[in-house]
Amino acid sequence: MKNKTIYILAIESSCDDTSAAVLSNKKKLSNVVATQKIHEEYGGVVPELASRAHQQNIVPVVHQALSKANIDKKQLSAIAFTRGPGLMGSLLVGTSFAKSLAMGLSIPLIEVNHMQAHILAHFIEENEMNPPPFPFLALTISGGHTQIVLVEDFFKMEILGETLDDAVGEAFDKSAKILGLPYPGGPLVDKYAQLGNPKAFPFTKPRVDGLNFSFSxxxxxxxxxxxxETKKNPDFIKENLNDICASIQYTIIEILMDKLKKAIKQTGVKHIAIGGGVSANSGIRKALLETENMYRWKTYIPKFEYCTDNAAMIGIVGYLKYISSDFSEQDVTAKARYTIGA
Structure with missing residues (x-):
């Protein structure tokens, strides 16, 4: 098995991005993502529209992934797909397609947990990608999740803390909406924050026991x-946008860092890997790297390509499961709620 070249076609459709990738063992040959622009006018993802767009995108995206990888579908060893968590309608499109293609090609089908994939994206073999050693702490931060996970092996993970309400990505996007910024607002908050004073406007950090989070x-x-403030000055947002964004981002980062420090103290683990769409945030990356020497921990940050939802991260989990012969049956179903370790 070790000397054999394994080709995994991976499919990701958990939310509003349709993605397909081809991996040759741990190396990415292609990673195609079709982003749905339709949700921008609604200020958030509309589940019904997302599932319809997946239906339109999945065949051309898979075809493009195979073409870019210069691989014929008959060379594929297995099909890996996102089983959950995510939007049920979106997940069903990817799950159904993966099951049909695997059956048609008579090759194994491999289910993947989306959040587990964000963590294991660090193990894709690529230049400038340095995988963390076991055990390590994973801070998974996205639009739908905020978790601190103790990772002892590829498939031995324990959630130490998670959000009790809104995820960190929601906190960024909803704050942006309050400021009148277009969707998705998180990257815009990050952009304006870089030009502002992070301590201009102090916001209260929520008090939550243990390693759990709360952003509501x-x-x-x-x-x-x-x-x-806008009641006193109608132009307050316009006149202070950079400082407001910087202050919001500073507070969110402080919340994340406080919990991370607590997790390190509790576990003694000093290797930290981040993952999920919000790990692309420049402020979070900077804060982690700046505190490395102070707290003597080591930070592992994935390439931007592997931060947001993508199929390559599904493919690396698919490969790791393939070499363990951990396959799914054809009666597997999508799961909107799918906890790590379940």
């Missing part, structure tokens, strides 16, 4: 602050 209170605090 912060979001409400930001809303009330903006309402109060």
């Amino acid at each position: 209170g912060l979001k409400t605090g930001i809303l009330y602050f903006i309402q109060r």
Whole structure:
């Protein structure tokens, strides 16, 4: 098995990005992502529209992934797909397609947990990618999840803390919406934050026991602050946008870093890997790298390509499961809620 070249076709359709990738063992040959622009006018992802767009995109995206990899479908060893968590309608499109293609080609089918894939994306073999040693702590931060996970092996993971309400990505996007910024607003908050004073406007950090997170209170605090200030000055947002964004981002990063420091102290593990769409945030990356020497931990940051939802991360998990002969049956179904370790 070790000397054999294994070709995995991976499919990711958990939310609003349709993605397909081809991996040759641990190396990415292609990673195609079709982003759905239709949700911008609604200020957020509309599940029904997302599933329809997946149906339109999945065949051309898979075809493009195979073409870019210069691989014929008959060379494929297995099909890996996102089983969950995610939007049920979106997941069903990818799951159904993967099952049909695997059956048609008479090759194994491999289900993948989306959040586990964000963590294991670090193990894709590529220049400038340095995988963390076991055990390590994974901070998975995205639009739908915020988790601190103790990773002892590829498939031995324990969630130490997670959000009790909004995810960190929601906190960024909803704050952006309050400021009148278009969807997705998280990257825009990051952009303006780089030009502002992070301590211009202090926001209260929520008090949550243990390693769990909460962002709903912060979001409400930001809303009330903006309402109060714009009542006094209708141009408050326009005149202070950079400072507001910098202050919001600073507070969110402080919340994440406080919990991460606590997790390191609790576990003694000093290798930190980040993953998920929000790990593309420049402020979070900077904060982690700047505190490395102070706290004597080592930070592992994936390439931008592997931060947001993509099929290459599904493919690396597919490869790792393939070499362990961990295959799925054809009666496997999508799971909107799918916990790591379940």
